[in-house]
Amino acid sequence: MNEVILELKNIHKKFGKNKIHQGINLTLHRGESLGLLGGSGTGKSVLLRSIIGLERIDEGEIFFKNNRIDQLSENKLTPFRIKISYSFQSGALFDSISVFENIAYPLFEHTKFSYSQIKDQVAEMLKLIDLQGKEELMPSDLSGGMQKRVGMARAMILNPEIILYDEPTAGLDPANTLNVVELMLKLKKKGLASIFVTHDIPSAIMLCDRIVVLHEGKIIFNDTPIKFQKSEDPIVRKFVLSSRE
Amino acid sequence: MINHITSKYYRLFKILRSYLISIGEVFDLFFETIQCTFSRPFYFSRLMEQINHIGYGSTSITVVMGVTTGLVMTLNFGYGLAKFGGTLYVPALVSLSLAREMAPLFTSLLVAGRVGSGIAAEIGAMNVTQQVDAIRALGTSPVRTLVVPRFWSLVISLPLLSSLSFGVGILGGMIVCKTEFDIIPGFYLYKVFSTVKFHDYMSGLVKSAVFAGIITILACYKGLKTRDGTKGVGLTTTWVVVTTSILILVTDFFISKIFLIIW
Structure with a gap:
């Protein structure tokens, strides 16, 4: 197995009296795709947000390439946020600027590229997400699926080592779901x-090398998609069966 | 009984604590804004964009408000003082009131309504649609990108708007003095310039700059704290307009007092 690039040790998180995570341990290897499944409100998105410091964990440790990152200040997190990017469920595009400016935003902020270099990189990225010629459009002119792909392009533009996808296929029609999954396969x-x-189990089975199931703040399954489909655990079975319906 | 009293005091303590935390966070945001101003990168183009939007965009309402204030004040002072034969004191009274109080205060209250609510709604909407999280996730600071340009644009623009308001207010007063009280413009302007000293004018400018700081920091703070979707955005804007207006009025008294002691 490749080197471990991300490690979560004994993560605890609660909101008020609501315990979200109760001792999560997880590793991610270089080049690996990990599917994180679980019912609504089990803290899947919170876990992603905790990894890049958008939420602070109450207890535990998060390591990126052996560097502890969970205690870093906002400023010190910056280099790690370039290496670990986050693709928001809604796309979270800046609605007052164009598609080009959205995708180019990280380049303007973190690189010293000339405008023409940035333009080339954005054009390349737009080709990858199959949205050539849409540079000048505003986010409100795009469909939900297009917005998600632009969000993913923005997350990708600085060549991160890890990308965290927060329900990228949620609320999309089958054609758009396929577009997003194809893009994720290209990136993989x-x-x-x-x-x-995700809640989209067929996509997770197709894309991921490993599947993790969260239930009541703990990991109850952590293995390959094949073993996931054959699991005898009643909670895991529910997920597997729901995908066959 | 004891339990009831204890829980009542505990609730009170919790409310007080949350207020103190909020005050601390507001000051924290202010100091972070200053810190971000003097460290790289500084977004000059965004500052200019905000000056255009916030400052230049407020000129028309400032002119209307300034002229109206000058007209109404002159009219009231004129007829009030006429009873005692003091019409000649109107230019001095109007110009001094405008320079020290009315122009900065009314302009700031107007801008608090127009700009404060706008900033709070814009940042609040960005927050509830995860755009602020996206700024952080992309390794940039919301304070640097959103707060700093808005803070400095209003700190620069509001004193200029107050000056404009003062200028057009004097003009309005001059028109009423000529038409209603037969005071010729030459005499009016002579009285204005001989009455309003540099420190009177400075008092108004300093007040405007302080009010600008209050408006932007509170609007940005509340915007960044907005939760609960569109309802939250609505509550945020209302809170910002009410709170900044009250704070402007209270702060005005203290700054006036300080300036009267100094000069």
């Missing part, structure tokens, strides 16, 4: 490690 082929939070 580039050797990018990822954590894929």
Whole structure:
């Protein structure tokens, strides 16, 4: 197995009296795709947000390439946020600027590329997400699926080592779901490690090397998609059966 | 009984604690804004964009408000003082009131309504649609990108808007003095310039700059704290307009007092 690039040790998180995570241990290897499944409100998105410091954990440790990152200040997190990018469920595009400016935003912020270099990189990225010629459109002019793909392009533009997908196929029609999954497969082929939070089990089985199931704040399953489909655990079975309906 | 009293005091303590935490966070945001101003990168283009939007965009309402204030004040002072034969004191009274109080105060209250609510709604909407989280996730600071340009644009614009308001207010007063009280413009302007000293004018400018700081920091703070979707955005804007207006009025008294002691 490749080197471990992300490690979560004994993560605890609660909101008020509601315990979300109760001792989560997880590792992600270089180039690996990990599917994170679980019922609504089990803290899948919170776990992703905790990894890049958008939420602070109450207890535990998070390591990126052996560097502890859970206690870092916002400023010190910056280099790690370039290496671990986050693709939001809603896309979270900046609605007052164009598609080009959205995708180019990280390049303007973190690189010293010239405008023409940035333009080339954005054009390349738009080709990858199959949205050539849409540079000048505003986010409100795009469909939900297009917005998600632009969000993913923005997350990808700085060549991160890990990408965290927060329900990228949620609320999309089958054609758009396929577009997003195809894009994720392209990125996987580039050797990018990822954590894929989803309720879309067929996509998770197709994309992921490993599937993790969260239930009541704990990991109850952590194995390959094949073993996931054959699991005898009643909770895991529910997920498997729901995908066959 | 004891339990009831204890729980009542505990609730009170919790409310007080949350207020103190909020005050601390507001000051924290202010200091972070200053810190981000003097460290790289500084978004000059965004500052200019905000000056255009916030400052230049407020000129028309400032002119209307300034002229109206000058007209009404002159009219009231004129007829009030006429009873005692003091019409000639109107230019001095109007100009001094406008320079020290009315122009900065009314302009700031107007801008608190127009700009404060706008900033709070914009940042609040960005927050509930995860755009602020996206700024953080992309390794940039919401304070640097959102707060700093808005803070400095209003700190620069509001004193200029107050000056404009003062200028057009004087003009309004001059029109009423000529038409209602037969005071010729030459005499009016002579009285204005001989009455309003540099420190009177400075008092108004400093007040405007302080009010600008209050408006932007509170609007940005509340915007960044907005939760609960569109309802939350609505509550945020209401809170910002009410709170900044009250704070402007209270702060105005203290700054006036300080300036009267100094000069």
